[in-house]
Amino acid sequence: xxxxxxxYLSTVKLDKVAPAPYCCINNKEDARRGLIGFFYNxxxxxxxxLDAKTLLIPNFSFEGAKPPDGWIFxxxxxxxxxxxxxxxxxxxxxxxxxxPLREDYxxxxxxxxxxxxxxxxxxxNYVSVFCxxxxxxxxxxxxxxxxxxxxxxxxxxxxxxxxxxVRTQTQC
Numbered sequence: 001x002x003x004x005x006x007x008y009l010s011t012v013k014l015d016k017v018a019p020a021p022y023c024c025i026n027n028k029e030d031a032r033r034g035l036i037g038f039f040y041n042x043x044x045x046x047x048x049x050l051d052a053k054t055l056l057i058p059n060f061s062f063e064g065a066k067p068p069d070g071w072i073f074x075x076x077x078x079x080x081x082x083x084x085x086x087x088x089x090x091x092x093x094x095x096x097x098x099x100p101l102r103e104d105y106x107x108x109x110x111x112x113x114x115x116x117x118x119x120x121x122x123x124x125n126y127v128s129v130f131c132x133x134x135x136x137x138x139x140x141x142x143x144x145x146x147x148x149x150x151x152x153x154x155x156x157x158x159x160x161x162x163x164x165x166v167r168t169q170t171q172c
Contacts, residue, residue, distance in 0.1 A: 019151040022049040025127070025143045034058075035129065037139025040066055042129045043107060047141065052120040053155035054090065054112060055127065061107035062129055062138070069100035070138060072113050073130035076123060079137045084130065085116035099172030100132070120155070122147045 024046030027033045034057060035044040045058035057072070064070050075084030088098060090112040105111075115124070128140035145152075 039138045042139030051153040053115045058110040062105045064101040073128040074124045087113040
């Protein structure tokens, strides 16, 4: 007896345009800028939302070697420890090794950041460069994105290969 296996390809009609990265989160006083700083030369170009949890901060400038610590900090409300969370620098930070910005950034390059696990761009209204030790805002940009007005691609976590390995925190 011969058995035939058939495969089917399903299609779904979409009546909406697929979400795309959103450009740009910029400063209300100067649309050519994103972060505008008060201390340590914090500055950036307008920020692009790549997906619901990932932001591109172009032309990032920060004199990170001078303050006690500096974090990309995101949250909703007043800019302080109670409302914000430390974001991850993509390609540098992990859950096991999450470190402050302690080096200088000249504005020639950008940073790609990933929001904390329980945050999306719709849950926050600021991006700040923040000293966590002394609760000082070095510079920020305020914004308000609503899902019903600005659709961005969903965050798709990276594919993990191999077994889950528990790692211990390494020094920054």
